[in-house]
Ligand SMILES: Nc1ncnc2c1ncn2[C@@H]1O[C@H](COP(=O)(O)OP(=O)(O)O)[C@@H](O)[C@H]1O
């Protein structure tokens with residue numbers, strides 16, 4: 001559906017995007033995961049032709065480029081900043097953006113109503129956006145990208161700064177869109193979101209894609225195995241070879257295949273009284289790939 | 299609705315709901331027009347007029363006629379007073395001069411003259427104006443005489459009475475008396491031959507010097523009141539205030555990301571700018587027409603020519619629409635754009651006579667003013683309102699305004715594409 005190859009964007013001496021290539025397939029929910037400043041927004045803006053790349057190309061399914069009005073008509077974008085008119089009501093914002101895509105009359109009213117429902121704002125449709133909470137504005141920001149029924153939806157950190165309730169609303173709606181067959185490109189710096197929503201994930205850091213695959217494949221390749229931790233029934237005999245570190249009776253180890261590891265331990269007479277397993281997550285993938293944590297505050 | 303129209307509609311809706319933007323575009327210019335208009339005096343005739351107190355000791359129809367004539371002179375503000383009050387006011391600088399019309403003024407014969415019939419007291423600090431005052435007084439007296447001469451029957455009676463008085467004068471020798479008698483006889487015949495009515499005011503050779511006020515300026519070419527100066531200025535302030543509001547709204551769209559939405563929609567850049575420009579033009583047109591309507595309805599602003607005014611307004615709006623597009627794309631942040639646009643507003647209106655009328659400025663500043671679109675806009679507006687411009691005179695400022703609009707608009711489009 002969309003192919004980006006070798007995208008480069010420099011700002012002065014800083015290279016914001018440094019040779020990014022990936023393909024979005026129809027029906028994908030592709031996650032672009034990376035910390036702040038990784039180059040997600042810049043990449044997304046190059047995909048839609050809002051900024052010109054210094055190198056590389058973007059091509060859509062049937063050979064169109066993002067400057068082509070026909071291609072643009074099929075793309076919807078929810079920018080990272082709240083791109084709304086605060087003086088206008090929710091319905092007026094939606095109607096305005098719809099009219100940019102040539103919608104009018106009954107068709108436009110129908111789409112506006114659909115989007116208001118999508119954003120859970122039908123009851124507040126006549127209120128000015130300036131009076132909305134951050135979460136409501138986020139939901140409307142997302143709905144505005146859908147008013148013209150795009151085939152490809154680009155979401156730039158759609159949950160930044162929202163309350164948990166709005167976040168759940170947005171998640172549910174995106175899963176619904178995914179179910180309806182919409183192709184989505186989702187950028188975020190929250191690994192939970194990428195894990196929960198995306199079928200494939202590209203990990204971006206310093207303008208480069210470090211890994212690009214399905215969640216399980218990423219975890220397997222870069223997650224460093226499941227962390228298994230448990231309290232042994234009895235201290236192991238001295239000299240027993242252990243697959244991890246022992247601290248008193250607590251054994252802590254990593255395993256790519258925990259059931260097999262546990263069977264092998266049982267075979268050598270080691271039984272657990274309690275057991276806790278920790279699946280690796282994208283945080284550990286990122287840590288493994290970069291030596292750093294994904295979030296500034298982590 | 300085409301996308302450009304949708305953008306224009308959206309911008310106007312946002313403007314209507316933006317109380318601050320509206321204040322600067324509409325309320326502020328009006329307040330300033332009213333304030334400055336009132337401060338410099340609501341009437342051009344009152345402004346700079348000499349305060350003249352008149353003590354009419356004669357109190358005859360002729361003296362009253364003279365007072366009335368003086369009152370009609372635009373350079374004088376005439377008020378009746380008692381002799382003491384008049385002297386006191388002049389001494390304290392409350393009035394410029396006091397005129398005493400001595401008893402007997404009314405009796406003075408047109409042809410025989412008599413003792414001086416006036417006493418003029420002028421504020422010592424305003425001696426420069428004394429000469430002008432005497433001139434005005436002479437003019438009024440001559441006008442009165444001319445009016446009396448316009449009625450040949452009355453003039454004849456006056457001539458006869460003068461003849462009687464002179465021939466009765468014992469100090470006159472025979473030759474002199476014969477000369478006067480011959481003169482008055484000739485005058486009497488002359489007056490008798492005149493049509494008994496229909497001699498225009500001042501149509502007589504005795505009318506004295508007609509002081510040609512028209513030589514200074516045709517009446518139509520002078521502002522009749524300060525409102526005619528301050529309201530065109532207010533229109534320009536409105537246009538400039540709205541320019542800032544719109545230029546800032548454009549850069550706000552850039553900062554807040556709505557411009558991104560516009561740019562990724564299937565629109566051409568030219569449509570986005572057309573929408574913005576259209577919204578501004580409609581908004582500025584509405585502001586100017588509102589101010590104009592108010593000025594005409596409540597302050598009696600003259601509109602010499604409606605078609606000329608339409609042309610002046612259209613060219614003014616076109617010029618500032620182009621400038622708005624330029625300023626909206628010149629900076630990337632709200633402070634940058636609002637700073638640049640505000641600086642432009644201040645400098646352009648200062649140089650262009652938007653604050654202080656150009657004719658009050660030194661010559662070099664008037665010359666410098668030509669770089670300001672405000673000057674050309676005010677010139678065009680005044681040309682249509684009261685300067686009574688003809689087509690050629692109007693074409694010059696309009697051409698300059700259109701050129702400014704076109705060039706800055708093109709530059710704006712270039713900058714946005716960047
Ligand atoms: N307009 C710009 N001018 C200069 N630097 C920029 C600009 N936009 C982005 N950058 C820089 O490019 C890098 C990537 O930014 P961005 O794409 O916004 O990251 P992300 O969206 O992943 O947080 C950052 O270092 C940022 O400072």
Ligand SMILES: [Mg+2]
Nearest residue numbers: 040041042080
């Ligand atoms: Mg970003």
